[in-house]
Amino acid sequence: MSRIGNNPIKLPQGVEVKLDNQLITVKGPKGELHQELKEGISLNIEDGQVVLNRASDSKEHRTMHGLCRSLVNNMITGVSEGFKTVQELVGVGYRANVQGQVLELNLGYSHSIFMKVPDEVKVSAEAEKGKAPKVILESFDKQLVGQVAAKIRSLRPPEPYKGKGIKFEGEQLRRKAGKTAAK
Numbered sequence: 001m002s003r004i005g006n007n008p009i010k011l012p013q014g015v016e017v018k019l020d021n022q023l024i025t026v027k028g029p030k031g032e033l034h035q036e037l038k039e040g041i042s043l044n045i046e047d048g049q050v051v052l053n054r055a056s057d058s059k060e061h062r063t064m065h066g067l068c069r070s071l072v073n074n075m076i077t078g079v080s081e082g083f084k085t086v087q088e089l090v091g092v093g094y095r096a097n098v099q100g101q102v103l104e105l106n107l108g109y110s111h112s113i114f115m116k117v118p119d120e121v122k123v124s125a126e127a128e129k130g131k132a133p134k135v136i137l138e139s140f141d142k143q144l145v146g147q148v149a150a151k152i153r154s155l156r157p158p159e160p161y162k163g164k165g166i167k168f169e170g171e172q173l174r175r176k177a178g179k180t181a182a183k
Contacts, residue, residue, distance in 0.1 A: 005065030008049040009073050012080040017050055017072075019043050024072060028079025030140040031120070035071055038064040043072070050076070078140040085149045086169040088132040090158065096125040096135050103135065107156040107166070115155075121148050134169070 011017065015028040022037040037043060040055035041064055050072060054065040077083075089096055095106040103123055105113045117123045121139040135152060139145045149168070158165030160176040167173060 005052055005054065005062070005069045007069065008051045009069070009076060011045075011048050011050060011076065015076055015080050017043075017045055017076070019045075024075070026072070026075040026079050028076075028140075030079050030082050033075045033079060033141060035075060038068055041065060041068045074142045078142055082138060082140050083142045083145050085137045085145050087135045087137075087149060087152060087166050088169055089135065089166055090132045091156075091164040094133060094156075094164075095127065096133050098123055098125045103152070105135075105152075105155060108164075113155055115152065117148060118144060120144055135166075 012028075015026065018025045018027075019037075022039075024035045024037055024043065026033050026035075040058075040061045042053045042055070044051045044053065052065060052069045052072065054061040089105070089107070091108055093106065093108060097104040101117045101119060101123065103115045103117055103125070105115065107113060117137075120141055121137055121144060124136045124138075125133060126136065127133040137145050137149055153166045153168075156165045158167045158171075158173050160174055161178055163173050163175065
């Protein structure tokens with residue numbers, strides 16, 4: 001069984017954590033995040049560390065203990081360092097352009113796809129000759145970056161035969177062999 005909830009979280013320089021009833025507020029150089037703590041979980045801030053404690057050893061409190069610790073850790077990492085996701089557009093004629101907070105994707109359909117990206121997420125597109133175009137998402141909110149990346153990927157998921165579609169950088173796809181010709 002995991003003991004993630006028992007690990008203390010180090011507070012980096014310039015990050016401030018406040019607890020008001022069950023609402024955690026984490027403020028740092030990149031932004032500010034809020035999260036509601038689950039019932040039965042308490043938070044203590046002592047000598048540059050954040051420690052989460054649970055009320056009892058019931059199964060629900062143990063699972064929420066690890067979850068809340070991970071969420072608070074992601075908030076602290078996000079406001080101090082930020083998160084970045086890179087996606088590759090693999091396919092002939094696949095392109096990405098960014099104008100402000102609008103992402104324009106050409107993914108082999110008869111039309112272009114325009115997607116408005118939330119203001120908290122910084123989006124950019126790169127295209128190098130001979131390489132697949134890339135869409136780069138950066139933000140201090142890990143959940144929001146993941147949600148936007150999943151929405152972009154759902155527009156053209158990678159297929160197993162040729163590998164065409166939108167995939168995360170470094171992702172290994174399971175490839176299938178095509179049909180073999182009959183004699």
